[in-house]
Every structure is written in structure tokens, then in C-alpha cells.
Amino acid sequence: MEIFVLHLNTKLAAVYYNGGKPSHLFRICTHVTLSRLKDQLDQINHQLKHIDTQRMDGVEHRCTSTDLARSVRSSRMKLIKDNNVRTMFSIFGQYSTIGPIKLDASLV
Incomplete structure (x- = not known):
């Protein structure tokens, strides 16, 4: 039997590097600082692409929401x-x- 650990103060996140396909799902702490988030994204990139020496420049959140008419809106x-x-x-x-x-x- 497998035991799954539930982290209450985390959310699942998908990262898209340079506008590509989602390259990784990871857990992000809800109390993370921007600096720590960028470090975490750098580490993930280096694990996925060992040869890639690019560094984090910026991060955007893809905001998707619905309004009262159930129309889906997307922004960054x-x-x-x-x-x-x-x-x-x-x-x-x-x-x-x-x-x-x-x-x-x-x-x-």
C-alpha cells in the first residue's frame, strides 16, 4: 500500500519555459517569496535540461477565471x-x- 503525503500549504503548479509546453508539475509553498520561487524554477530547469545554462529572467502567472455569465477570461x-x-x-x-x-x- 502506498502512502501519499498531503501538504496543506502547497499548490500544484505547471511551469512553461520560454512559452513552450508545460515541462514540469511541482508543488509550490503558499508562503514562498519571489526570489525563492525563481530559485526553484531555476533548479527545475537545470534538472530537466542538464546542458542548459540559462537563468531565470522573469515569471508570469496565467490567470484564468470565469465571470457570472460563465465566460472564461485569461490574462497574465x-x-x-x-x-x-x-x-x-x-x-x-x-x-x-x-x-x-x-x-x-x-x-x-
Whole structure:
């Protein structure tokens, strides 16, 4: 029998590097700082592409929500400071129906 550990203060996230396909699903702590998030995304990139020496340049959150008429809206929010990361979790918690948090990571 397998035992699964549930981390209450984490959310599932998908990262898209340089606009490509989602390359990895990972757990992100709801109290993470922007700096730590970028470090985590750098580590994931290096694990996936051992030869790739690109570093994290920027991160955006793909915000998907529905309005009262059940129309789906999509927008992007640049994560520039820690408050943006907290806002991302708030938006995701209020408006997301299913699926992971979607992050676009740009590498240089």
C-alpha cells in the first residue's frame, strides 16, 4: 500500500519555459517569496535540461477565471515582487476551478 503525503500549504503548479509546453508539475509553498520561487524554477530547469545554462529572467502567472455569465477570461500577471506572489495565490484560490497554477518562466 502506498502512502501519499498531503501538504496543506502547497499548490500544484505547471511551469512553461520560454512559452513552450508545460515541462514540469511541482508543488509550490503558499508562503514562498519571489526570489525563492525563481530559485526553484531555476533548479527545475537545470534538472530537466542538464546542458542548459540559462537563468531565470522573469515569471508570469496565467490567470484564468470565469465571470457570472460563465465566460472564461485569461490574462497574465507579472510577478515582480513578493506581494504579486501572494496576489497570485489569492486569485487562484478565489477563481480557479480545476488544474494547477500556470507559470510562464522566461530564461536568458
